[in-house]
Amino acid sequence: MQRKCKIYIIKNMEKYINNISVDCVIFGFNSNTLKVLLTERILKDKKTGEILISDYTLQGHHVLVGENLDDAAHRVLKEKTGLDNIYLEQYYTFGDRSRLSNPKDQLWIRTNFPETSNHVVSVGYLSLVNSALIKPDRGHKFTKWFPVDELPSLGFDHYQIIQKALDALRYKLWREPIGFELLPEKFTLTQLQNLYEAVLGIKLDRRNFRKKVLQMKHIILISDPQKNTSPRSPQKYIFSREVYEKTKKSRLDFNI
Amino acid sequence: MQRKCKIYIIKNMEKYINNISVDCVIFGFNSNTLKVLLTERILKDKKTGEILISDYTLQGHHVLVGENLDDAAHRVLKEKTGLDNIYLEQYYTFGDRSRLSNPKDQLWIRTNFPETSNHVVSVGYLSLVNSALIKPDRGHKFTKWFPVDELPSLGFDHYQIIQKALDALRYKLWREPIGFELLPEKFTLTQLQNLYEAVLGIKLDRRNFRKKVLQMKHIILISDPQKNTSPRSPQKYIFSREVYEKTKKSRLDFNI
DNA sequence: TCAAAAGTGTTGACATTACACCCATGT
DNA sequence: ACATGGGTGTAATGTCAACACTTTTGA
Numbered sequence: 422m423q424r425k426c427k428i429y430i431i432k433n434m435e436k437y438i439n440n441i442s443v444d445c446v447i448f449g450f451n452s453n454t455l456k457v458l459l460t461e462r463i464l465k466d467k468k469t470g471e472i473l474i475s476d477y478t479l480q481g482h483h484v485l486v487g488e489n490l491d492d493a494a495h496r497v498l499k500e501k502t503g504l505d506n507i508y509l510e511q512y513y514t515f516g517d518r519s520r521l522s523n524p525k526d527q528l529w530i531r532t533n534f535p536e537t538s539n540h541v542v543s544v545g546y547l548s549l550v551n552s553a554l555i556k557p558d559r560g561h562k563f564t565k566w567f568p569v570d571e572l573p574s575l576g577f578d579h580y581q582i583i584q585k586a587l588d589a590l591r592y593k594l595w596r597e598p599i600g601f602e603l604l605p606e607k608f609t610l611t612q613l614q615n616l617y618e619a620v621l622g623i624k625l626d627r628r629n630f631r632k633k634v635l636q637m638k639h640i641i642l643i644s645d646p647q648k649n650t651s652p653r654s655p656q657k658y659i660f661s662r663e664v665y666e667k668t669k670k671s672r673l674d675f676n677i
Numbered sequence: 678m679q680r681k682c683k684i685y686i687i688k689n690m691e692k693y694i695n696n697i698s699v700d701c702v703i704f705g706f707n708s709n710t711l712k713v714l715l716t717e718r719i720l721k722d723k724k725t726g727e728i729l730i731s732d733y734t735l736q737g738h739h740v741l742v743g744e745n746l747d748d749a750a751h752r753v754l755k756e757k758t759g760l761d762n763i764y765l766e767q768y769y770t771f772g773d774r775s776r777l778s779n780p781k782d783q784l785w786i787r788t789n790f791p792e793t794s795n796h797v798v799s800v801g802y803l804s805l806v807n808s809a810l811i812k813p814d815r816g817h818k819f820t821k822w823f824p825v826d827e828l829p830s831l832g833f834d835h836y837q838i839i840q841k842a843l844d845a846l847r848y849k850l851w852r853e854p855i856g857f858e859l860l861p862e863k864f865t866l867t868q869l870q871n872l873y874e875a876v877l878g879i880k881l882d883r884r885n886f887r888k889k890v891l892q893m894k895h896i897i898l899i900s901d902p903q904k905n906t907s908p909r910s911p912q913k914y915i916f917s918r919e920v921y922e923k924t925k926k927s928r929l930d931f932n933i
Numbered sequence: 934t935c936a937a938a939a940g941t942g943t944t945g946a947c948a949t950t951a952c953a954c955c956c957a958t959g960t
Numbered sequence: 961a962c963a964t965g966g967g968t969g970t971a972a973t974g975t976c977a978a979c980a981c982t983t984t985t986g987a
Contacts, residue, residue, distance in 0.1 A: 440697065490770065514767060628969080632968095674976075675851045676852050883976065911938095
């Protein structure tokens, strides 16, 4: 009355845990649009060449034996983007027993990773990147950005995983200054406003937005003595987390 | 080059997954104090009777084969409190490889659950209960409430799991109306204020607190025609989630 | 009669909203 | 000359913070 669930070796010769994985939802912002980085998944029939599966998935991987969960997420992120030291946050764990039971996904798993458990629990991480930093196709020709409201057909339960990541991102963006992670280090107020409008799906008055932002000590003008506040070459700002932490207002505006 | 990780049978004859568990941090509020429900863990030497381990742990359990993660959490909650349909929320997943490596915990595991994997990932759930509803010692003599700032010695990494649950609870209590889950259905404004002061660790002006609360449509007076607003038998209120969802203000007070 | 808890109102400071015009530049 | 995008100010409204006294009852 025992079932075996084994630990297997993958290509790079490392052992992995066959029922625990991490998935990274990598968000980027360009063309005033919030985007997600996805990888193409293609399976062809070995004899006929017929395309059996053609869709996209998140960046994910099983946790290696002896590897901390967070380290697995960092590893996946590094492998797919080449980036390190970027915003990465665990946001939810997906553990429905039927999350991999779609026939297409079963075919994929049985073909490529036959030792995978029937019940894989996947820990979702969300990452915010300045998408300019990711060199397109650095060895990952099948990796592409998609606007979050124009997602392609997705494998596994990755649609739900992305939606939940979006919820988490929006929830947090309303309440904490994390938008900067999606922008270049130096940004204009218009870029910042576009980010909030796009991600939160709201419209903001430009004058009021500036008024609000400019009175925040943690958003700092990079004074450019050359420019005499000429339009067309707008002022740039940086965000200082240090200043933010120090000057956070302690106003008791809790929401009952 | 394969390691086996098996699925074992526990007392009630159900198979469980030996490397995935859930832990429930059950919060209650009484005597104006936020409390956590913990279970005593005792291990005696079978020969000498010497006490080898005596501390407390959270309510937790391995996920059963074929069981959804959320169902596992509900099961644990039901087993330990007899309660169903109460606030239960997944908040974080703990997956450091060394989380069970303390010698005491290894002794416990090897004695009682020898088939447990060396690397167990545990999904943390937090639950808010009206502690009056839990009958003390309903078959669980070793279960006790502890104030969150007077915790006893804790097994495994349960101290960290509780601290993270506290963080999550406080974060959410600042931003959403979830405090009611910790109070009786009918509550007084003083009770509500005490809750906020105790959980968030703040002091509030009674007049301003009432002013703020009374203008919220989702906090409804249970008018008691008998009472002429006499002190000592204060007015009671209920919380309506329905009204809350309908009247949520759409004010754009995001925090950059 | 005293201590303890419930109840109430005003003011100043600050934040949010709504709204319209000018300027410099590149085409 | 015109379209584009950057930049600015004011008035009305709403919310938050600070603050003191009265009432009733149970001990």
